[in-house]
Amino acid sequence: MVVDRRALALMVVLVLAGCGEPAPRTGPAPVTSPIVEAAPVVSGGAGPVVSSGPVVSSGPVVSSGPAVLPGAAGTGVHPRVVRHGPRDGKRVALTFDADMTDAMAARLRRGEVKSYANLRLLGILEKRRIPATFFVTGQWAEEYPEVTRRIVGNPRFEVANHSYEHAAFTGDCYDLPRVGPADMTEDVAKTFRALEPFGGRQTRYFRFPGLCHDRAALQALAPLGVTVVDGDVVSGDPFARGPDPVVNAVLSQVKPGSVVIMHVTEANARYTDDALPAILAGLRRRGLEPVTLSELLAG
Numbered sequence: 240m241v242v243d244r245r246a247l248a249l250m251v252v253l254v255l256a257g258c259g260e261p262a263p264r265t266g267p268a269p270v271t272s273p274i275v276e277a278a279p280v281v282s283g284g285a286g287p288v289v290s291s292g293p294v295v296s297s298g299p300v301v302s303s304g305p306a307v308l309p310g311a312a313g314t315g316v317h318p319r320v321v322r323h324g325p326r327d328g329k330r331v332a333l334t335f336d337a338d339m340t341d342a343m344a345a346r347l348r349r350g351e352v353k354s355y356a357n358l359r360l361l362g363i364l365e366k367r368r369i370p371a372t373f374f375v376t377g378q379w380a381e382e383y384p385e386v387t388r389r390i391v392g393n394p395r396f397e398v399a400n401h402s403y404e405h406a407a408f409t410g411d412c413y414d415l416p417r418v419g420p421a422d423m424t425e426d427v428a429k430t431f432r433a434l435e436p437f438g439g440r441q442t443r444y445f446r447f448p449g450l451c452h453d454r455a456a457l458q459a460l461a462p463l464g465v466t467v468v469d470g471d472v473v474s475g476d477p478f479a480r481g482p483d484p485v486v487n488a489v490l491s492q493v494k495p496g497s498v499v500i501m502h503v504t505e506a507n508a509r510y511t512d513d514a515l516p517a518i519l520a521g522l523r524r525r526g527l528e529p530v531t532l533s534e535l536l537a538g
């Protein structure tokens with residue numbers, strides 16, 4: 240059999256990156272209408288998930304009771320899926336996924352790649368004071384505790400859950416290794432346990448690896464009281480061969496209320512930092528203002 244080496248290389252990239260165009264889904268169609276975060280209803284044993292500690296990582300703990308985390312939903316409720324925020328405003332959310340599969344971790348161990356943390360990207364966001372939301376895998380936070388602390392230490396950055404090891408929650412997701420149906424709930428719960436000790440602006444937002452989910456995957460998250468966030472602008476940064484395609488992908492799709500999906504994984508999304516200044520300039524020209532997910536979804 241003749242194997243096209245370029246096709247093989249692309250397949251490897253797809254597997255390693257794990258994110259991008261959503262794979263065909265067997266579950267319900269994603270919600271396409273604007274979703275405005277409703278205030279969670281507090282009730283006995285099925286109330287919203289609350290933070291177990293101080294929400295802000297520095298400063299005195301205010302004794303005003305536990306804060307309800309953004310995205311928290313009643314436990315036992317089939318999670319809502321959000322693709323974007325209100326279309327009638329001027330706000331957009333820039334989100335950055337921090338993937339870390341076992342294969343990526345192995346490449347790091349073998350010294351085949353330098354880093355999956357894009358520090359230059361963080362520096363640009365920090366210097367320009369751009370709000371952003373980071374969907375972090377448990378394995379990435381454990382690989383980069385210092386970088387995770389840097390993220391949570393920024394009052395403009397929110398942290399959300401992107402699974403523990405970036406495995407597939409459906410059977411047809413970029414050939415990523417599969418999370419068994421019995422292990423889905425624990426995978427996501429374990430990630431919250433890995434992220435929560437870092438403090439900062441924690442949330443109950445969750446994004447599936449590769450955006451792959453079906454009814455069974457959503458139902459598995461019901462005990463956790465989360466809101467699932469897909470996004471409506473796929474930047475394609477893990478596949479890009481330069482910054483221009485990333486800039487064009489974002490600016491050609493973005494509109495008021497958009498949730499933009501990018502990556503903070505330097506070794507397999509190496510042009511995101513180069514693309515960011517032009518993306519920010521393009522948003523500014525259109526009068527679009529980057530905000531955190533919780534701010535976007537609050538209306």
Ligand SMILES: [Zn+2]
Binds near residue numbers: 257258405
């Ligand atoms: Zn991802």
